[in-house]
Amino acid sequence: MATFERLDYTFHTLGEICAADLYLPVSTAEGPWPAVITGPGFAGVKEMLIPSYAQSLATAGIACLSVDFIGFGASGGTIRQDIKPFDQIQTLRDGLACLENDDRFDSKRLGVWGTSLGGAHSLVIAAEEQERIKAAVALIPHISVATPGVMERVGLGIPIVRDLFWRTLGYAPATMAVTGESGERAVMTTDGAVEWIGQVTKEAPRYRNEVTLASLLQMVGYNTKGYARRVRCPLLAICAVDDGITPASRIHDAMDGMANVEFVDFEGSHFGLFGESLGETVRLTTEFLKKHL
Template sequence: MIEERTTFTVDGVEVAAVMTLPEGEQVMPCPAVFTAPGFAGVKEMLIPNYSADLAAGGVASLAFDYPGFGASGGDVRQHIDLPQQLRSFRAALDVLARDPRIDSERIAVWGTSMSGGHAIAVAAEDPRVKAVAAIIPFIHLTPTGNFELAPVIVRDALRRLFRRPGLTIPAAGRPGEVATMNSDGAYEWSLEMARGAENYRNEVTVASLPAMLRWSTRKAAARLTVPVLAILAESDTITPPVRVRKALSRVDGVEYVSYPESHFELFTDHAEAVRKSTVKWLVSKLGE
């Protein structure tokens, strides 16, 4: 496979990306997929193994860091701007669609957790996307489910009101700790993934959180008309499978793959199986 470092621009910010291509000019133009990390992650986490397997199957990949994360630019670091992240997905699609090495009629998107929600949204709105693989995708939060974060959200809002620096909290913590995710093996998984991701920082701005409580991909999911693969973890308390199934209930032909574990256990106990089934599905859909 061939790896190329590249950049594109979103809202005036330089976004760092990696294009992974299958070897051999005879395979060009080739099908392609695009993706980005899950919540607060960077492109060196989880994604490279998928890109390598896809390249072996003749499919190119474009993976990027969100503005403010990893190797991407952005003055405000570790701030999750969900509309901007979705615009980044659209921009990545534009990059692929205008690359002469890519078959613009065979482009798919995949994502995990938060990026799985973005993948659903962009696939629902842009006909250039021909298939979507959503692994434990984000649909929406329940406000009461994050009640323990209310005090820190209030403190952060008061600090910013008086022009003091905003607060950050860990993206992943142990059970009982104040963090955006403190269940389902979040802390252990983040430690493991961080070993190969020097740009990863286990923190997000507290100012990121209120908008997340209002964010939903439920309506977008209902508009999907392309082939959908949904991989779920039945004990997931972060992106519960019941929400995913409900959001996709009116979509024809959704292919479900289900595991009994929780959110992050999916990538520890079944990492290879999930990757292989996702790659196989994407390669098959883009070869049709």
């Protein structure tokens, strides 16, 4: 017998149509149910990684709305593969409003969770929507970029400036690979990125291994440390101690000493966290949100 159901879901955001998956409980008591919202990590789509968590949450009686951000996956948007963190956060806000105004869900028991860049967004949402968000989970969340390091490693200073100029003249944005082998020109070349993406995209045909150069400039300016310090609801922070992409040290530096934060550290790398430890992170996320919602 099925313990959850997945429905196609759409809503308006940023002048476009956002495509989402809505996971609903079917084997628990009738609603209104608590509900959570989430979005993918860097350049990801909703079919990657998220279903493992969303299915577990729905089975436990918590509805989950997972979105494709504008310009990615099944969502609208003329410019594709372009990351603007605060536009993505607005999409999560608009999705929250849908949950809040839907009688199937308890508007007093809403939460947010996410991994990597999605984890960063969950920190911002939890900090800025304190009246709406009652619990949050951030798995290996982005806190900040080591500015000189990333720009020098991929040699993007001049290409980004050139790209921004050509875009003002109406040319299509320049792109680069999201993941690549060590030494290749890609955003992520460590932590087993290529292998992991190869595995999780088997069920994600809309995933594209590219992102606009301008996205990197956006990421350099996206720092969530201040937002993390402002979160007041119960927050579970899951780190990977050998993470070379969103270092555990930065996550701890942002939130150590906060009474509302529960830390769980796993051995392993950024993408390695979702290998042997995937089941445990799903369990922890589900139990934490069930307890606090």
